Amino acid sequence: MHYLRRPGWAIPEHEATPEAVFMDRRRFLKGALGVLAGGIAGGIPLAGAAEKTAEEPADRTLNLYPAKRNPKFTLDRPLTQESVAATFNNFYEFGGTKTIHFLAQRLKTRPWQVRVGGLVRKPKVYDIDDLIRAMPLEERLYRFRCVEAWAMAVPWTGFSLSALIKAVEPTSEARFVKMTTFLDRTVAFGQLQFWHPWPYVEALTLDEATNELAILVTGVYGKPLPKQHGAPLRLITPWKYGFKSIKSIVAIEFVKERPKTFWETVGPSEYGFWANVNPTFPHPRWSQATERLIDTNEVRPTQIFNGYGEWVAKLYPDLTSRTYFT
Numbered sequence: 001m002h003y004l005r006r007p008g009w010a011i012p013e014h015e016a017t018p019e020a021v022f023m024d025r026r027r028f029l030k031g032a033l034g035v036l037a038g039g040i041a042g043g044i045p046l047a048g049a050a051e052k053t054a055e056e057p058a059d060r061t062l063n064l065y066p067a068k069r070n071p072k073f074t075l076d077r078p079l080t081q082e083s084v085a086a087t088f089n090n091f092y093e094f095g096g097t098k099t100i101h102f103l104a105q106r107l108k109t110r111p112w113q114v115r116v117g118g119l120v121r122k123p124k125v126y127d128i129d130d131l132i133r134a135m136p137l138e139e140r141l142y143r144f145r146c147v148e149a150w151a152m153a154v155p156w157t158g159f160s161l162s163a164l165i166k167a168v169e170p171t172s173e174a175r176f177v178k179m180t181t182f183l184d185r186t187v188a189f190g191q192l193q194f195w196h197p198w199p200y201v202e203a204l205t206l207d208e209a210t211n212e213l214a215i216l217v218t219g220v221y222g223k224p225l226p227k228q229h230g231a232p233l234r235l236i237t238p239w240k241y242g243f244k245s246i247k248s249i250v251a252i253e254f255v256k257e258r259p260k261t262f263w264e265t266v267g268p269s270e271y272g273f274w275a276n277v278n279p280t281f282p283h284p285r286w287s288q289a290t291e292r293l294i295d296t297n298e299v300r301p302t303q304i305f306n307g308y309g310e311w312v313a314k315l316y317p318d319l320t321s322r323t324y325f326t
């Protein structure tokens with residue numbers, strides 16, 4: 001999902017052109033200038049950003065890691081090297097390349113609130129640490145598959161999304177769960193790209209959201225989640241392409257109508273709502289038959305539902321329908 005000039009255009013990582021890199025640098029400069037201008041207008045010295053980070057309150061969940069591993073979820077491949085997973089990321093808020101881990105450190109993840117509302121009986125604004133402490137944390141080894149045909153295997157720490165859903169009691173009208181990422185252009189320079197539909201939004205049907213596999217993730221490799229992985233709270237739906245796994249969530253809303261998601265707005269024929277992994281339905285511009293492991297470069301055949309059909313195939317009665325797999 002790299003961009004050329006026009007919105008809605010994306011190319012896989014292995015086809016990235018020098019132009020894409022150039023555009024990225026330009027965006028970065030634009031972002032830096034924006035922050036500079038903001039700093040001057042506000043009379044804030046440029047060191048302000050660094051001072052802000054230093055003020056970040058303590059994370060009150062540190063003693064919860066490492067969480068107990070759930071033995072039910074096993075892998076068919078080695079875990080991805082932690083250092084590779086932490087330095088090869090997609091987080092467009094911080095830029096369109098894979099190396100945004102240093103820029104993501106600008107995000108302040110404490111204090112942090114998550115607003116849970118919409119069609120529920122018990123809406124609530126959670127402080128992130130209260131939420132994490134109230135939920136049953138566990139570790140799960142999951143495969144992860146990006147629509148760009150790279151893959152990894154990671155020990156996530158988190159809790160089942162259904163535990164939170166139960167706590168807020170959706171009404172019978174609720175059919176979709178909509179999730180939204182933070183919006184702060186002074187921190188995330190990528191959000192200065194006015195042609196993108198910020199903030200990042202994702203959604204699941206209520207059936208998908210209450211499936212056992214869907215988890216809200218707060219940590220990885222036995223530690224709290226690094227910012228580039230979407231701290232302090234991100235979704236993981238391992239049977240779907242990675243773009244569904246929305247990062248740094250600030251709102252979870254129960255709605256009646258299917259929400260329009262960020263990538264669906266950018267390119268509906270390339271990054272659709274369902275986005276279930278399937279080797280037999282190619283992306284319009286590349287094959288999905290195989291995937292490349294990001295640390296070893298090993299190429300493996302892609303599995304339908306990323307190998308999680310046992311849990312989720314029942315949610316999609318028509319397996320021949322391309323709709324479910326774009």
Ligand SMILES: Nc1nc2c(c(=O)[nH]1)N[C@H]1C(S)=C(S)[C@@H](COP(=O)(O)O)O[C@H]1N2
Binds near residue numbers: 091200228243
């Ligand atoms: N808010 C937000 N969430 C996001 C993205 C993003 O750009 N912004 N990228 C998605 C994509 S395309 C992928 S593959 C995964 C990458 O997760 P990782 O960097 O932790 O491996 O995050 C997903 N969640």
Ligand SMILES: [Mo]
Binds near residue numbers: 241
């Ligand atoms: Mo992705």
